[in-house]
Amino acid sequence: MKEAVLDTSETAERTAPTPAPVAATTDTPPAKKGTDWWGEIKGIFWLVLIVLGFHSFIAKPFYIPSESMLPGLRIGDRLVVSKFAYGWSFVSPTIPDPVAIFESVVLRRPVESWSVGLPFIHGRLFGRLPTRGDVVIVTPPGTHNDYIKRVIGLPGDTLAVRGGTVILNGKPVARGPLHYVDLPVDTNSPCSETDYFGAKRPAPGGGYVCHLPIVTETLPNGRRYDTVDLEPDSPGDNYGPITIPADHVFLMGDNRDRSADSRFALSQLGLGGPVPYENLGGRAEFITFSLDGDATLNPLTWWGSIRSHRAGISLHPQQTQ
Helix, strand or coil: CCCCCCCHHHHHHHHCCCCCCCCCCCCCCCCCCCCCHHHHHHHHHHHHHHHHHHHHHCEEEEECCCCCCCCCCCCCEEEEEECCECEECCCCCCCECHHHHHHHHCCCCCCCCCECCCCCCCCCECCCCCCCCCEEEECCCCCCCCEEEEEEECCCCEEEEECCEEEECCEECEECCCEEEEEECCCCCCCCCCCCCCCEEECCCCCEEEEEEEEEEECCCCEEEEEECCCCCCCCCCEEEEECCCCEEEEECCEHHHCCCCCCCHHHCCCCCCEEHHHEEEEEEEEEEEECCCCCCCHHHCHHHECHHHCCCECCCEECC
8 A cells, every 4th residue: 555645845836825915116206395384484584583673683894984983983994783782672672664665775775774763762671771872773763764973971971162172061171282193994984075175195005095184082980982173063962061961861972073962952863952761772892894986896805804803893982091
């Protein structure tokens, strides 16, 4: 009797599990999502809000457009202004004016300011008076313009100017001897004959310099700075006396014969006397960089137009020992 033999290979073949079908693959990429325009708008909104908040409450850049603060500040200087130095007032917020920006940028019309001004509000939040000698940004009453001047008189002071000498509380402010400085002449500082007759002179190494007469003033608190004394009898060389009201400051430019400041009426583009301290927009801290005015739209001209020696200059007056 033959024994049955099991053909294991055939049995295994018959009993092996059937492989599962492989899912078909496609080359179709996932559908692209549309641009989230609302998200983009929200992002831009928050970015603008952060920038405006920083400008309004912390610090903002400032451009020097005039020579009223020579020799310390020149046209083309860019500064940092701290907005919190004296607390905050109605002039502190930076509120863009879209209409003014459009007229200035697109229509090329002259506008007073790119910002919307708030109505006058008495007082300052965490307010405090500046220190005599501070360089400050001020908005003249009734305007939206920003000026830069130096604090000379404080509330309660009696102030007069006689022959160009400032007299505070009956005592002349100390003045050093007349000396001269030579400022380089460039496009932003042309040293025009109209303003500085006979001051433009050839420089030893080429080019020109503006040879300016300088007098160093020292205030009663020991802070000192240079002023330009061009003429012996200019319109602002005799003023007052006046008593500065409470919560007001008296401001003057360092370029005494070329500065419209508290000595001059608003109709003369001055500050109209002592200025309410609410009109102070901040304190000038230091120069970030300065341009000589030769830059064009060509990026290759940008580096060459920088006055490299002016970056980082502090705008706090020196203190005598």
